[in-house]
Amino acid sequence: MRFHPHTDSPPRPGGSLGHGARRRAGRLAAAAAALAVAVCLGPLNGPGAHAADNPYERGPAPTASGIEAPRGPYAVSQTSVSALSVTGFGGGTIYYPTTTADGTFGAVAIAPGYTAYESSIAWLGPRLASQGFVVFTIDTLTTLDQPDSRGRQLLTALDHLTQRSSVRTRVDASRLGVMGHSMGGGGTLEAAKSRPALRAAIPLTPWNLDKTWPEVTTPTLIFGADGDTIAPVASHAEPFYAGLSPSLDRAYLELNSATHFTPNSSNTTIAKYSISWLKRFIDNDTRYEQFLCPLPRPSLTIEEYRGNCPHGS
Numbered sequence: 220m221r222f223h224p225h226t227d228s229p230p231r232p233g234g235s236l237g238h239g240a241r242r243r244a245g246r247l248a249a250a251a252a253a254l255a256v257a258v259c260l261g262p263l264n265g266p267g268a269h270a271a272d273n274p275y276e277r278g279p280a281p282t283a284s285g286i287e288a289p290r291g292p293y294a295v296s297q298t299s300v301s302a303l304s305v306t307g308f309g310g311g312t313i314y315y316p317t318t319t320a321d322g323t324f325g326a327v328a329i330a331p332g333y334t335a336y337e338s339s340i341a342w343l344g345p346r347l348a349s350q351g352f353v354v355f356t357i358d359t360l361t362t363l364d365q366p367d368s369r370g371r372q373l374l375t376a377l378d379h380l381t382q383r384s385s386v387r388t389r390v391d392a393s394r395l396g397v398m399g400h401s402m403g404g405g406g407t408l409e410a411a412k413s414r415p416a417l418r419a420a421i422p423l424t425p426w427n428l429d430k431t432w433p434e435v436t437t438p439t440l441i442f443g444a445d446g447d448t449i450a451p452v453a454s455h456a457e458p459f460y461a462g463l464s465p466s467l468d469r470a471y472l473e474l475n476s477a478t479h480f481t482p483n484s485s486n487t488t489i490a491k492y493s494i495s496w497l498k499r500f501i502d503n504d505t506r507y508e509q510f511l512c513p514l515p516r517p518s519l520t521i522e523e524y525r526g527n528c529p530h531g532s
């Protein structure tokens with residue numbers, strides 16, 4: 220169990236205390252509070268942060284520049300998972316915070332698109348892991364697998380990650396999410412539809428023949444690209460967003476001057492809002508609500524943003 224100075228307290232002795240004991244207990248409580256304050260100044264909860272009232276919070280208080288940066292506060296390690304060593308998906312690479320001092324982390328599996336490989340979404344591995352997530356970028360069984368199959372493979376990969384992988388003890392199996400590009404984004408919606416326990420879903424320029432997603436109860440952030448001619452937003456990302464329940468925490472971010480393949484290389488806008496969404500819903504970290512609400516305004520990189528605000532209501 221992680222030390223938690225704000226809320227953890229020693230077991231209460233049974234029975235009532237006399238006046239002297241109560242005074243001593245008061246002095247002890249004051250000393251404990253002072254100690255807690257002192258401890259909060261130390262590097263307890265990740266690089267430079269203090270432990271929080273939210274037990275799932277990881278890392279320091281966020282800033283815009285911190286979530287726009289190429290790397291976050293955590294050093295990242297990686298381990299590859301051979302396709303030959305698993306069934307139900309094509310293997311991949313697990314990126315994870317190197318430290319074991321911060322307890323477990325939430326995790327996300329990420330699938331590529333039609334004809335594409337893990338390498339096409341690999342940039343997200345270290346980018347997201349360095350902010351405090353275990354990230355599993357995967358290959359699919361064949362590059363021609365359709366969205367429903369990609370959705371099942373994302374879930375199988377998460378099961379591998381939490382039950383069998385070499386980093387399974389680093390992962391909080393109750394706090395998981397899914398992402399994917401194109402047909403992998405279509406698969407992301409399929410995965411959320413079939414596993415409501417997922418905490419966050421982020422389809423990137425998604426493609427799917429199914430346009431309606433009323434079954435999804437997982438908070439979902441959909442990225443579209445204004446110049447996408449392969450999965451045009453008018454027939455994919457936009458109807459997918461509109462087809463999610465209005466009572467769901469959902470958002471639609473249309474990238475400006477972007478194409479279907481914009482999610483295949485490092486992109487600050489994708490990273491910034493994906494990190495915020497994963498933090499807000501996988502870690503329940505309301506420190507990131509400031510980047511999602513009020514809704515981001517159109518800009519040089521954001522063509523349009525739709526969503527509900529505030530979240531969690």
Ligand code: 9J3
Pocket residue numbers: 331332333334400401402403426449450
């Ligand atoms: O990158 C993708 O997964 C695009 C989906 C696509 O091209 O569908 C056409 C069959």
Ligand code: ZN
Pocket residue numbers: 429430431432433
């Ligand atoms: Zn549907």
